[in-house]
Amino acid sequence: xxxxxxxxxxxxxxxxxxxxxxxxxxxxxxxxxxxxxxxxxxxxxxxxxxxxxxxxxxxxxxxxxxxxxxxxxxxxxxxxxxxxxxxxxxxxxxxxxx
Amino acid sequence: xxxxxxxxxxxxxxxxxxxxxxxxxxxxxxxxxxxxxxxxxxxxxxxxxxxxxxxxxxxxxxxxxxxxxxxxxxxxxxxxxxxxxxxxxxxxxxxxxxxxxxxxxxxxxxxxxxxxxxxxxxxxxxxxxxxxxxxxxxxxxxxxxxxxxxxxxxxxxxxxxxxxxxxxxxx
Numbered sequence: 001x002x003x004x005x006x007x008x009x010x011x012x013x014x015x016x017x018x019x020x021x022x023x024x025x026x027x028x029x030x031x032x033x034x035x036x037x038x039x040x041x042x043x044x045x046x047x048x049x050x051x052x053x054x055x056x057x058x059x060x061x062x063x064x065x066x067x068x069x070x071x072x073x074x075x076x077x078x079x080x081x082x083x084x085x086x087x088x089x090x091x092x093x094x095x096x097x098x
Numbered sequence: 099x100x101x102x103x104x105x106x107x108x109x110x111x112x113x114x115x116x117x118x119x120x121x122x123x124x125x126x127x128x129x130x131x132x133x134x135x136x137x138x139x140x141x142x143x144x145x146x147x148x149x150x151x152x153x154x155x156x157x158x159x160x161x162x163x164x165x166x167x168x169x170x171x172x173x174x175x176x177x178x179x180x181x182x183x184x185x186x187x188x189x190x191x192x193x194x195x196x197x198x199x200x201x202x203x204x205x206x207x208x209x210x211x212x213x214x215x216x217x218x219x220x221x222x223x224x225x226x227x228x229x230x231x232x233x234x235x236x237x238x239x240x241x242x243x244x245x246x247x248x249x250x251x252x253x254x255x256x257x258x259x260x261x262x263x264x265x266x267x268x269x
Contacts, residue, residue, distance in 0.1 A: 037208070038215075067244040074241045078204035079211065 015063040018052065018096045023084040025054045027076075031084060034076045039068055058096065104130055104152070105199050107235045110263070112150070112171070112199070115139040128169065133158045140165065150197065163188050169233075171197045174217040186224050195262055196225065200236035200245060222249050231259040 021028070028051050036044045047065035052058040061069050066089075073084050090096040101120045105112040110126045115136045118129055129143045130152045143149060150169035151162035163170060163185070170189065173181065173196060189196070203218070205211055225232045232249075234256075236242045246256040 037212075067247040070240055070244040071248055074200075074236070074238060074244075075204055078201060079206055079208075 016048070016091065017061050017063050017066050017069075018090050018093050019059045019061070019069065019086055020088040020090075020096050021057040021059060021073075021084055022087050023057055023082060025057075027082040027084055028054055028057060028059070030080055030082060031059070031072060031076050034080070035068065035072045038072060038075060043068075052093070056097075058093070060093075063091075105202060107199075107237065107263070112152075115143060115149075118143060118147075128171075130171065131162055131167070134161050137161075160185065163192060163194055166192065167194060169195050169197045172199055172202055173221065174203070174214045181221060181224060183224075186228060186230075190228055190230060195231055195233055196221070197233045197235060197263070198245075200234060200241060219249075226250070231262055233259050233263050235263065 023031075032044075032049060032051060035047075035049055039047070043065075046062075047068060048060065048062040049065070049069070050060040052060045059069070070086075073086065076082050077084055088096055101113070101122065102117050103111045103113045110128060111121070112128050112130055113121055115129045115131050116139060118127075118139065121127060128148045128150050129139070130150055131137075131140065132151075132153055133155065134157075140149070144166065148169065149165075149167040150171045151159055151167055152171040153159050153162070154174075159170065159173065188194075198218070203214060205214070222232065224230075232251075234242055234245050234249075236245070242260075243253060243256055246253075246259075251259075
């Protein structure tokens with residue numbers, strides 16, 4: 001028998017959140033590194049954490065992991081003295097940029 | 099305002115017991131006791147303010163939770179083993195609620211940070227097991243709720259836990 005892995009429901013798994021951030025480019029990479037330290041390599045894969053655009057400071061994450069990202073940003077700002085701010089968040093890239 | 103405080107949440111000031119005499123009157127406050135030496139301030143402060151222990155030392159924590167204090171603040175210590183079931187049952191018996199001050203939990207030392215989070219997870223497990231409300235405070239409400247969610251509490255539970263501290267405002 002196959003071992004079934006308990007995954008999130010499809011609707012949740014595939015629903016994305018785009019975050020427009022205000023920060024430096026290297027702070028984006030620091031944010032991702034912090035996420036991985038906090039929640040683990042496996043979870044970062046599951047979360048779909050992607051730096052969509054370094055230039056525009058856009059991060060994409062699965063909706064179910066939005067809370068982890070908010071925690072990550074605050075943690076990163078405190079521990080690594082970054083100054084990352086959330087400007088806007090949206091379900092689609094178009095709405096974020098619009 | 100011209101006095102020292104450890105942390106401020108809304109209009110509640112967390113002030114160390116030995117600095118309490120400088121506090122203006124009519125201020126919402128929680129007095130923080132660090133060690134057994136602070137016992138000299140206790141008899142005076144217990145009638146005028148809420149009291150809490152803030153310590154990394156197991157003996158000091160033990161000493162204070164056996165008194166009639168209200169809260170235990172950031173009870174995580176990367177040097178010792180963390181809370182055992184006996185200590186926890188004293189918290190429940192004496193109706194002492196744990197408060198997590200999130201900003202104070204983030205420290206600039208990766209190795210110790212991991213230990214602190216491990217202790218936090220273990221502590222939350224015990225809170226859930228014994229149904230002890232856990233008050234998580236930060237100066238960013240979105241972060242507070244995000245943390246509750248990561249720790250496995252829903253929004254309703256979070257609101258109920260936080261009402262334990264807003265009650266303080268109304269007194």
